[in-house]
Amino acid sequence: xxxxxxxxxxxxxxxxxxxxxxxxxxxxxxxxxxxxxxxxxxxxxxxxxxxxxxxxxxxxxxxxxxxxxxxxxxxxxxxxxxxxxxxxxxxxxxxxxxxxxxxxxxxxxxxxxxxxxxxxxxxxxxxxxxxxxxxxxxxxxxxxxxxxxxxxxxxxxxxxxxxxxxxxxxxxxxxxxxxxxxxxxxxxxxxxxxxxxxxxxxxxxxxxxxxxxxxxxxxxxxxxxxxxxxxxxxxxxxxxxxxxxxxxxxxxxxxxxxxxxxxxxxxxxxxxxxxxxxxxxxxxxxxxxxxxxxxxxxxxxxxxxxxxxxxxxxxxxxxxxxxxxxxxxxxxxxxxxxxxxxxxxxxxxxxxxxxxxxxxxxxxxxxxxxxxxxxxxxxxxxxxxxxxxxxxxxxxxxxxxxxxxxxxxxxxxxxxxxxxxxxxxxxxxxxxxxxxxxxxxxxxxxxxxxxxxxxxxxxxxxxxxxxxxxxxxxxxxxxxxxxxxxxxxxxxxx
Amino acid sequence: xxxxxxxxxxxxxxxxxxxxxxxxxxxxxxxxxxxxxxxxxxxxxxxxxxxxxxxxxxxxxxxxxxxxxxxxxxxxxxxxxxxxxxxxxxxxxxxxxxxxxxxxxxxxxxxxxxxxxxxxxxxxxxxxxxxxxxxxxxxxxxxxxxx
Numbered sequence: 001x002x003x004x005x006x007x008x009x010x011x012x013x014x015x016x017x018x019x020x021x022x023x024x025x026x027x028x029x030x031x032x033x034x035x036x037x038x039x040x041x042x043x044x045x046x047x048x049x050x051x052x053x054x055x056x057x058x059x060x061x062x063x064x065x066x067x068x069x070x071x072x073x074x075x076x077x078x079x080x081x082x083x084x085x086x087x088x089x090x091x092x093x094x095x096x097x098x099x100x101x102x103x104x105x106x107x108x109x110x111x112x113x114x115x116x117x118x119x120x121x122x123x124x125x126x127x128x129x130x131x132x133x134x135x136x137x138x139x140x141x142x143x144x145x146x147x148x149x150x151x152x153x154x155x156x157x158x159x160x161x162x163x164x165x166x167x168x169x170x171x172x173x174x175x176x177x178x179x180x181x182x183x184x185x186x187x188x189x190x191x192x193x194x195x196x197x198x199x200x201x202x203x204x205x206x207x208x209x210x211x212x213x214x215x216x217x218x219x220x221x222x223x224x225x226x227x228x229x230x231x232x233x234x235x236x237x238x239x240x241x242x243x244x245x246x247x248x249x250x251x252x253x254x255x256x257x258x259x260x261x262x263x264x265x266x267x268x269x270x271x272x273x274x275x276x277x278x279x280x281x282x283x284x285x286x287x288x289x290x291x292x293x294x295x296x297x298x299x300x301x302x303x304x305x306x307x308x309x310x311x312x313x314x315x316x317x318x319x320x321x322x323x324x325x326x327x328x329x330x331x332x333x334x335x336x337x338x339x340x341x342x343x344x345x346x347x348x349x350x351x352x353x354x355x356x357x358x359x360x361x362x363x364x365x366x367x368x369x370x371x372x373x374x375x376x377x378x379x380x381x382x383x384x385x386x387x388x389x390x391x392x393x394x395x396x397x398x399x400x401x402x403x404x405x406x407x408x409x410x411x412x413x414x415x416x417x418x419x420x421x422x423x424x425x426x427x428x429x430x431x432x433x434x435x436x437x438x439x440x441x442x443x444x445x446x447x448x449x450x451x452x453x454x455x456x457x458x459x460x461x462x463x464x465x466x467x468x469x470x471x472x473x474x475x476x477x478x479x480x481x482x483x484x485x486x487x488x489x490x491x492x493x494x
Numbered sequence: 495x496x497x498x499x500x501x502x503x504x505x506x507x508x509x510x511x512x513x514x515x516x517x518x519x520x521x522x523x524x525x526x527x528x529x530x531x532x533x534x535x536x537x538x539x540x541x542x543x544x545x546x547x548x549x550x551x552x553x554x555x556x557x558x559x560x561x562x563x564x565x566x567x568x569x570x571x572x573x574x575x576x577x578x579x580x581x582x583x584x585x586x587x588x589x590x591x592x593x594x595x596x597x598x599x600x601x602x603x604x605x606x607x608x609x610x611x612x613x614x615x616x617x618x619x620x621x622x623x624x625x626x627x628x629x630x631x632x633x634x635x636x637x638x639x640x641x
Contacts, residue, residue: 006594014581063596342514
């Protein structure tokens with residue numbers, strides 16, 4: 001099965017295309033969406049297994065030889081991320097089935113969600129920087145559909161901003177790719193990694209490197225490019241928000257991880273300092289936002305920024321330990337953010353308000369819901385042995401190992417702020433007295449909605465408890481990043 | 495405002511007469527472009543765009559109702575169908591355990607045409623052609639309807 005890397009991209013695409021013939025048949029849509037993502041999940045697990053046995057898998061599309069063809073590269077990093085995003089999309093779609101009304105579902109909802117997964121999986125798998133752009137467009141166009149679906153006034157206002165920001169980012173992306181092609185003459189990542197050190201003028205490469213940071217930073221919401229994120233995410237309905245918060249920013253982070261380890265030799269250069277400064281600023285602004293707001297959605301949205309900052313710090317330090325930490329934390333954060341967004345969305349659906357002052361006492365009526373939130377909150381903050389802990393530990397170790405103290409201390413302080421912000425939601429939202437009788441539209445569905453959330457949380461918790469078991473996979477994922485020759489040899493097969 | 499627009503449409507005899515003739519010329523040229531693809535400039539994308547342009551010309555000369563009665567297509571289904579053809583063409587190579595998107599071609603003796611090369615890329619291009627028409631017309635119809 002040489003085609004294994006392409007299946008996590010093709011299966012959801014094929015299902016979405018078939019679903020386009022019958023957009024009004026909601027039962028079929030639900031069944032096919034869940035079914036196809038489930039199959040994708042099995043295939044991606046098989047992919048992880050195969051990669052761990054056989055090493056990096058590559059597939060030259062159209063059977064053209066390597067640097068000239070479009071290559072798909074499934075190393076452990078991409079296989080793990082594909083698996084994670086497929087698993088959480090599965091649970092989010094399950095959640096969405098109970099959450100949305102039929103009118104919503106009839107309007108190509110699941111089709112857009114599947115195409116979003118196609119784009120994300122593609123971006124994780126592609127071994128060619130132009131196709132990274134193409135897959136970015138695939139998931140961006142799906143995200144435009146998802147963010148505008150529903151057509152409320154605020155949604156339209158924010159989607160215009162979202163659209164503009166992303167169109168500009170995409171234009172910059174193409175420009176950066178064109179510059180890179182002009183300077184080096186190839187766009188295959190492996191070939192680029194080989195040829196970039198041979199370029200006469202290293203400053204050109206630095207400029208291109210900064211352009212890529214801007215592009216990926218816009219997607220990943222790095223300070224000062226984060227301004228669009230809170231506004232446009234907060235208007236999206238919960239399952240969509242969970243999907244965006246868990247996947248989209250993380251694709252930006254992944255792209256930085258991939259390009260900065262493979263293409264640009266950052267250690268000790270201007271680019272490394274630049275990345276560290278951005279990471280630190282992102283953590284700080286994220287912390288300020290997370291404690292400043294009383295809107296539950298916004299609190300979690302600012303927590304995205306803290307996480308992005310922490311991961312980026314791990315990437316910028318660029319040692320084996322810190323990169324392992326960054327990947328650990330990336331996978332943890334994708335799952336736990338999805339869980340938290342779904343839980344917070346349920347709180348809003350039950351109380352009809354997003355403000356903490358209108359909530360309270362939810363735990364007396366919905367005990368399971370309350371404790372699920374509690375575990376998710378602890379896990380987000382990285383209380384051992386829950387899943388956030390090991391990633392942060394490794395990032396801090398990596399930072400200290402490189403002689404940096406400010407960064408690691410900031411990462412640790414940020415954990416306190418994260419804990420404070422989510423425990424605040426728990427105390428004001430779940431603890432205390434009920435303010436009134438909650439009669440939100442989601443009240444009759446809480447039990448059903450909790451099933452996918454709890455299952456995803458179980459996966460996340462198991463990921464924390466099984467950190468030791470995961471370790472060989474994580475190490476294997478980081479190897480091609482610290483030793484790019486492995487990646488280059490696998491693709492070009494000298 | 496409304497009556498003014500209506501009267502303007504009725505008087506468009508020249509545009510309407512010309513459009514009907516030009517429509518067929520554009521369609522034939524777009525089919526020619528479609529088939530000339532692969533080795534020379536052309537292909538599904540340009541061909542589809544030109545066909546869509548011909549349809550838009552009809553829309554301009556007449557109105558969306560006329561177009562819907564003359565060519566009763568559901569353009570969203572057409573997009574789906576095009577995507578379906580394209581992805582199946584890409585997937586056929588998976589069955590023979592060759593890389594995704596690998597095309598097959600061979601020379602055939604065809605009646606009337608003589609020896610010609612048949613290439614699965616044409617099926618893929620047909621998919622692209624339908625997608626381009628479908629998407630363009632869906633966009634134009636959605637924008638047009640809201641007025």
